[in-house]
Amino acid sequence: MATRDFILDLGKLMIGIAWIDGRLEQDEINALKELLFLLPDISGEDWMQLELYMTHAVSDAERRDLLDRVLSGIRSSGDKQLVLETLEKLVSGDGSRRTSESAFLEDIRQDIEGRSTGLLSHLTTPFRQTLKRKAGQGSREDRIEDFIKNTIYFQLTSELEQQGRTLSFPETEARKICLAAGLMAHVAWVDNEVCHREREAMSLALRQLWNVPDDEARLITKMSQARIMQGLDLVRLTSGFCRHTTIEERKTFLRCLFAIANAAEDTSHAEIEAIRQIAKSFELPHQEFIKAKLTVPRQDRGGL
DSSP: OOOHHHHHHHHHHHHHHHTTTSOOOHHHHHHHHHHHTTSTTOOHHHHHHHHHHHHSOOOHHHHHHHHHHHHHHOOSHHHHHHHHHHHHHHHHSSSOOOHHHHHHHHHHHHHHHTTOTHHHHHHHHHHHHHHHHHHHHOOOHHHHHHHHHOHHHHHHHHHHHHTTOOOSSOHHHHHHHHHHHHHHHHHHGGGSOOOHHHHHHHHHHHHHHHOOOHHHHHHHHHHHHHHHHHOOOHHHHHHHHHHHOOHHHHHHHHHHHHHHHTSSSSOOHHHHHHHHHHHHHTTOOHHHHHHHHTTSOGGGGTTO
16 A cells, blocks of 8 residues: 555646646645545544645755655555556546547556656646646635645535535534434444444434435445544634534434444443543533443443
8 A cells, every 4th residue: 555655746746747837826735635635544633744745836946855755755565556547537537538638648657657756748738737627627715725724524515516416404503414324433432443333323314303315324424434534623614513413413323423332232432432532622611521421331440
């Protein structure tokens, strides 16, 4: 599996190519951000690194250095395939292959196999064309905001868009539900594992609390589990959830978090403390935390 540094270097190289004429207009920057969303497993922290490269022009020397880092970072056939698949998406903009791009990809494949600096020249024209095409179409700043502050919602809508589907519930409700899923995943992941029973409990909570259809509940659960393994910002999750909910909703959800924690046989001290931290961020009285904790049988929480 490609390393985080390798994926970041690939993203930085794309930004360097976008700067090749020494300037980036705002609509091009927005289009570039949308294209970079296609990179796999990019976190909010990684995104801040990439944004730094968009604020100042990248020199020829920096571009060559980034190219060297990408080429030297290819350690396996999996890395090669990742580069090819990612570049294909980046230069097509929609992930679909056109006839002209088949020739481009063959050039790229040969460059990668031979560790050739020709990769830079082969990349420049198609990537710049895609960037300008996307800029001409107009970009959506709210998508960038979603990527940073509500990653699960971003991934959910992107996945459904690729499938030609739309959400079965209102956008505001969807944002709240995705934040809730992130918080449930945070509690389930306290022991660095999310078991089948915890996943089932998460899906059940989405169906019971917000009437999410079963297939969408399972998709949201799957995405939240994948994202929590890569890291999610708890502060953003809790503050976002608070903005979208009432006090009564947060009280109910606190009990739901204890049900998630207790789905796998019992509730650990670490899970209790994770929920305590969330309750505090919810600005709920400590007594509400105690009430929610008492919904778990005493023997299942070791008397805590």
